[in-house]
Amino acid sequence: MEAAITATDLKKSYKKNEVLKGVTLTVARGEVFALLGSNGAGKTTTINILTTLIPADGGTATVNGFNVAKHPGKVRGSISLTGQFAAVDDILTGRENLQLIADLRHVKNSAQIATDLLKKFGLTDAADRKVHTYSGGMRRRLDIAMSLIGNPPIIFLDEPTTGLDPQARNEMWQTIKTLASSGTTIFLTTQYLDEADALADTIALLHKGTIVARGTARELKKLVPSGLVELTFHDEAQQQAAIKALKDRFNVTPNENLTLTVAVGDSTQKLAELFIQLRDAHIEPADFSQKIPTLDDVFFKIIHDKPEEDK
């Protein structure tokens, strides 16, 4: 079966600023695909090209089998976009917002569809209130509900949880999971590794306008070392002493802010040994913490592995 979305060597510049330097990706039908990247990586630009909002300078893209540049109308008939900021009409009520989209999509029983979606997204009580009275989470839910009208086979979500509080974020994850289970193809962007991890079948890492890594969450996580402990010291002398005491048995990386990153792997034996070594050398660190791999670590690792570029 053909892919839901393909992009081949997409390029886009704004004046002299090269935002996309040749993005290539494939999204299979029915999967949740996460485009992971930090601010300014080119996530929104990629989404804007795929959803026909802006033309690419180079490369080709297809959505639902239609060329984005040649058949934008057919692409628009196959997708919906939920942008980074909830694009809801503040002056209309929640119900009116839904009916507006239903009318524009020419669906039958627009009133019934609006009522059903309000119920599904827990907005029944607020249905006839103007949207400017809604909370951030409610606006996001309405935004997504509006995107579902007409059952588009492919849904784009641009940073769906940015700016949401933890509870609303959790609700959004549930919504996306429910959507995915109904077979809709979902293309989402996010800055958070844990979000991509929780939601996506496939993750692509976008960095400075190119895809630098691609795979399942498990595959990506293997790229960064897990089981790191970070020790903080009182002064430089103590830090040096600790390096001396640990360097034979552990892989240690000193950092600038009087901290030391120590790789202990998955073994508790190694972890115990680390602290025994410190005790035996009479070193009492100011603080210690287990370091959870972050997106930064993944980026750092990947960019570090190919030093011929960007340097």
Added chain:
Amino acid sequence: MQLVKDTWTMAKRSLQHILRSPDTIITVVMMPIAMLLLFVYVFGGALGHQTGSVKYVNFLTPGIIVLTIISGIAYAAVRLNTDIQKGIVDRFRTMPVAPASILGGQAASSTLSNMFSSLLVLLVAFAIWFRSHASILEWLMFAGLATLFTLATTWMAIFFGLLAKSVEGAGSFSYILMLLIFVSPSFVPTASMTPAIRSFANNQPMTPIVETMRSLLVTGTAGNKAWVALAWCIGILTVFYLASLRLFRSRAAAA
């Protein structure tokens, strides 16, 4: 057919916006009404001598109607630009809806709301003894020209609403139109102006439009500038309609 249906859907949304902020309608009509009263009761005594046999309120009212329309259409630019800034326009742009419908909805709602505010101003003019010799036919012609003028300047507003980088800047183009009204025979006959200004005033688009409206209402004839007025309106409408659609299609998403 789908185009008409979608345009109406968009127009309904925009009309809901207008109806839910009645203060904008009041703001739109307050300024022209204040100008009407100011010119008639403060300057009218002096200016009235310039207009010959025509009573000053009769001379003035068509220009005030044009002023009402100009101050009203600026809100179309503001509304459109607000939609762009809020990302709602991008939502519509990723849907199978024609650009002509997205923008046309604004044009329709602006025209309807401006017809309403013009009517309000006209009622005030009647209250202060504006009287017309026009028959039903001339009134219809006046309404037709006023509607065409509203539509043309609304598309101008749409163009500047698309072009503006901020909501604050979106409506500012209307000041140029306001200035054109002042440098035209809207408030005083051009005969009293200095020669350079007079020749500008006699050849700018507001002049035939205002004079044709005045001729229709005051003397009950279309006058000799009706075709020029019509040509300006249709010209402005065509240019800004096409330019707006072009700009809309090429405009990069608000980044």
